[in-house]
Amino acid sequence: MKSKLLIIGASGHGKVVADIAMKMNRWQCIVFLDDDESIETSIGIDVIGTSDKVYEYLEEYEIFVGIGNNATRQKVYERLVTLNADIPVLIHPNAVVGEKVKIENGTVVMAGVVINSCTKVGKGCIINTGSSIDHDNYIEDYVHISPGAHLAGAVKVGNRSWLGIGSIVSNNLNISSDCKIGAGAVVISDITEAGTYIGVPVRRI
Known part of the structure; x- marks a missing residue:
């Protein structure tokens, strides 16, 4: 070291x-x-x-x-x-990281983040201030989870996707690579194509 x-x-x-x-x-x-x-x-x-x-x-x-x-x-x-x-890997001292969580190199976990057990976070990710990632998630590489975004259990987020500030993802969902989820948006079903999604619930624009 x-x-x-x-x-x-x-x-x-x-x-x-x-x-x-x-x-x-x-x-x-x-x-x-x-x-x-x-x-x-x-x-x-x-x-x-x-x-x-x-x-x-x-x-x-x-x-x-x-x-x-x-x-x-x-x-x-x-x-x-x-x-x-x-x-x-950089992890703020005020972040909470659960048991059996794997975080790959080049990822930063910021203040107030909670990552619950058995989640995997890929390389080069940003897990931003006050966001939460529940159990058994899989965050692929170069993803940005914005401040105050919340992911329920067993969510998968594809490479390079960006979840906007205050967005919410319901449990057991998949989000494709190269997606942009708008601020405050709510994801309640799988997103299978790259693109920009906004609204409650989200729609592609």
Whole structure:
């Protein structure tokens, strides 16, 4: 385990990631890379270069992708994998993670989250503030569960899908990959095609 952490992305999501990393008290040094060269610091943490220089830090640093966009986060994560980077999991100390929960590398679990037993969360996911994921869920890779979203038991969410703030998913449902579920939307039946869904209950637009 390395004592230094490098976060790619110093904007909004990256700031929250860095705050969680600091609260974990695991790393002696935390820095950013960001492609906006006008940013020199973010929440008091130095930006030491652009993302194309990440290879220079592989030996000393664990590396985390602090980018909110699912597709971009996937692209950067997959590049890190080809470079054999050490990619951690970040879990806020105020999150509640149940027994037999598996969380893969590159995922961040934020403050106030509850993940109940026997759930699997894939790589590169964002489990955002105050959301809940009940038992036996399967969250695939590069998914974003927004603040205050709630998933009942035995839900499956496909790759790169995004569940908007305050959305609700009833139990025993499947949501396809590459879906966007709008803020406050309620999912009460399977979603089998990629697309954008809004409303109560949701409809495709």
